[in-house]
Amino acid sequence: MVEPEILIINPNSNPAVTSGLDAAVAGFRAPGLPRLTCVQLDDGPFGIESQAHVDGAGPMLARFIAANPASAYVIACYSDPGLYIAREATPRPVFGIAACGMLDALARADRFGVIAIRDVSIKRHLRYMRQMGVIERCVGERALDMSVAETASGEGTLARMIAVGTALRDLDKAEAIVMGCAGMARHRAPLESALGIPVIDPTQSAVAMAIGAVIVGSGQIGAR
Numbered sequence: 001m002v003e004p005e006i007l008i009i010n011p012n013s014n015p016a017v018t019s020g021l022d023a024a025v026a027g028f029r030a031p032g033l034p035r036l037t038c039v040q041l042d043d044g045p046f047g048i049e050s051q052a053h054v055d056g057a058g059p060m061l062a063r064f065i066a067a068n069p070a071s072a073y074v075i076a077c078y079s080d081p082g083l084y085i086a087r088e089a090t091p092r093p094v095f096g097i098a099a100c101g102m103l104d105a106l107a108r109a110d111r112f113g114v115i116a117i118r119d120v121s122i123k124r125h126l127r128y129m130r131q132m133g134v135i136e137r138c139v140g141e142r143a144l145d146m147s148v149a150e151t152a153s154g155e156g157t158l159a160r161m162i163a164v165g166t167a168l169r170d171l172d173k174a175e176a177i178v179m180g181c182a183g184m185a186r187h188r189a190p191l192e193s194a195l196g197i198p199v200i201d202p203t204q205s206a207v208a209m210a211i212g213a214v215i216v217g218s219g220q221i222g223a224r
Contacts, residue, residue, distance in 0.1 A: 004034035004071040004218065006210045008203065009064065010182065011057040011077045013043045016152040017183045024185035025207050034071055034214045036207065047148025047183070048077050049117065051124060058082030062089040072100075072210040076182045076203050079124060093213045097182060098125070100209050101202025102134055105176045108198045113174030114141040115164050117151055117181045121147050125180060139172040141180065152183035161187055162194045169195055176203060 008025060010018045030038055038175040041060050045053045046200040054077075061082035065073055066089040073094045075083055080096030087094045105112035116122050122141045142164045144151065151157050161184065168174040176198040179188060185201050192199035 004035050004214050006034050006072045006074060006214065007065075007068060007070040008036060008038045008074045008076050008207065009061060010038065010040040010044075010074065011081055011144065012047050012053075012058035012148060013040055013042050013174055014046050014149055014152060014183070015040065017047075017148065020152055020185040021182060021203055024188070024201055024203055028204075028207055028211060034211055038068075038076075040069075048079060048081060049148060050120065054079045054081040054124070057087055062086050065094070071214045073205045076206070076208055078180045078182060078202060079121075080128070093210065093217075095206040095210050095213075097206040098128060098180075099132060100206035101178045101200050102132065102138075103130070103176050104202070104205035104208075105198070105200050106134065106137055106140045108200075109175035111137050111139050111174060112176040112178055112200075113139045113165075113168030113172050114178045114180045115161060115168070115184070116141045116143040117141045117146055117148060117183070119145065121180065139168065139174045142167055142172075142201050148181060148183045151181055152186075157184075158187050158190055160196065165195045165199070167193055169197055176200060 016039040058081050062085045065086050075096050078098045080098045083096040145158050178200045188201040
């Protein structure tokens, strides 16, 4: 019997982001659960920070998924690049971390805010929220004005995230915070401790949903 495996795909080529993803999902690794494998697209941009990056990553992701069979897939970029064409490339479930992170926030709070990496990302994220029908539950987004690489390994990232998260909580009245970049993964726990409200790592949200889908699909739950 082939061991169930979930591929967590970083569509950029920054190994620090991939390493952060691997650490963020370590708590989901346990006997009896699907194997979690974090990979990156070495031909992808060093950070997905523009619509051009999002559009370019989509076909690469679809080709990668078509060539690498797994039980489920997680696209670990907050713009969910290539989500729909990736779903056409495989009969297996494909999860985008942005959609999963926002749905997770809505399960824990009435209204949420998002920490973005740059101002240019916000328009793209808001457009996605409108498509999902959740924009009325979002109090807003505020940007760190940092690159993906800086959020993953730069100095001062956590302090900046605390400042932005505090503004979302106190000024915008967010009851939960979604981290709007996979590169922020390593900062979830200390940020939540500093803010005192739920902080959602969208990659963790997507992986939890993927594990549930694989277990249910395998017949382990509901069998008689």
